[in-house]
Amino acid sequence: MTKKVNITTESGADVQTVSAAVAGKLKEHRKRQKLSxxxxxxxxxxxxGMLVEIEKCVANPSIAILCKLAAALGVSVADIVDVASAPAVHLIEGKDIPTLWTGPKGGSARLLAGTSGPNMIEMWRWELPPGESFESSGHPQGTFELFHVERGALSVTVGxxxxxxxxxxxGVARTDAPHRYANDGDTTLLFTMTVAELHQLATAF
Structure with a gap:
């Protein structure tokens, strides 16, 4: 079961900036679709109650909650945290890149860039100290994740x-089922991850 961990930052956008972006974008997408x-x-x-707190900018949702909200709205997580790419060429400065998860041992996950949903692609950078792990209950059907490990060794479990x-x-994994990333080694793990949620390809792979 994914634990709720507050949005924090390293060298990117500060907590208040990220929370404000989430609050504003969530309300914007909800009202655009005329959803109560x-x-x-x-x-x-x-x-x-959680939705009210998020829209009032007094609660920081976990990655799991962001994924659920994005799926329900037919958008991407990047759309909600305000780093989705604009048409043609778009720069996302380092100060605007949010860290959306920190673990109890100091691990982190930063959403570097992403496209708009519902078919979307996101690029993440993860850092996991020895013994750190992250668990997800699974993404919408048709979600794939591509990994490249820069340092250490990444243990991926899907089902x-x-x-x-x-x-x-x-490595490549289909992650529309419960899955886990872990660093079972004795050095800090660094890896990049691309998430592709492509509904029309849900039966592929």
């Missing part, structure tokens, strides 16, 4: 399948 808080709560499986990706190597 009750209806969005039902679709996303997120409590109405009953397990894969160890060493430094310099890459």
């Amino acid at each position: 808080l009750d209806e969005l709560s039902r679709r996303a499986g997120v409590s109405k 009953e399948a397990a894969l160890l990706i060493p430094a310099g190597s890459s």
